[in-house]
Amino acid sequence: MKKKAYLFDTHALVFWNNKESVSDEFISFFDNQVQQGRLYVSSISFWEIALLVKKSRISMSDVHAWKNEILTNTNIRLIEPSSSEMIDSTLLPDYHKDPFDRLLIVQTIQNNLLIVTRDSNINKYEVETFWM
Numbered sequence: 001m002k003k004k005a006y007l008f009d010t011h012a013l014v015f016w017n018n019k020e021s022v023s024d025e026f027i028s029f030f031d032n033q034v035q036q037g038r039l040y041v042s043s044i045s046f047w048e049i050a051l052l053v054k055k056s057r058i059s060m061s062d063v064h065a066w067k068n069e070i071l072t073n074t075n076i077r078l079i080e081p082s083s084s085e086m087i088d089s090t091l092l093p094d095y096h097k098d099p100f101d102r103l104l105i106v107q108t109i110q111n112n113l114l115i116v117t118r119d120s121n122i123n124k125y126e127v128e129t130f131w132m
Helices: 010-018 024-035 043-054 063-073 083-091 099-110 120-124
Strands: 006-008 039-042 077-079 114-116
Touching: 006 010, 006 099, 010 024, 010 043, 010 063, 024 039, 039 043, 039 099, 043 063, 043 099, 083 099, 099 114, 099 120
Parallel strands: 006 039, 006 114, 039 077
Antiparallel strands: none
16 A cells, blocks of 8 residues: 655645644654655745745745745655646636646646645535644
């Protein structure tokens, strides 16, 4: 049986890395998953974070440095969206309007992952979600 692997939604990445708005159990669980190479992040999450910083919706002094620290100091795996995944994200039913989340949904499906999210709209798709 293949072990489960997880893709962080953007907010889950921020909460886990900054150790805020989540339980100690959440942090410990995903610290363990990243050590075992079962935790993924999409490159689009860094784009979304940069846009949120620009709009002053979150505060971060240097998104590049934050990204580099995560990718250098953890065993988190980076996945890049393919052109097919981008196209497929537009073909999903319109339950969710956010293009970032739609692309994460397709990446979750294509890579056989569970998406770590609090976003209840994602549950409307045929994708397995996870939160603790």
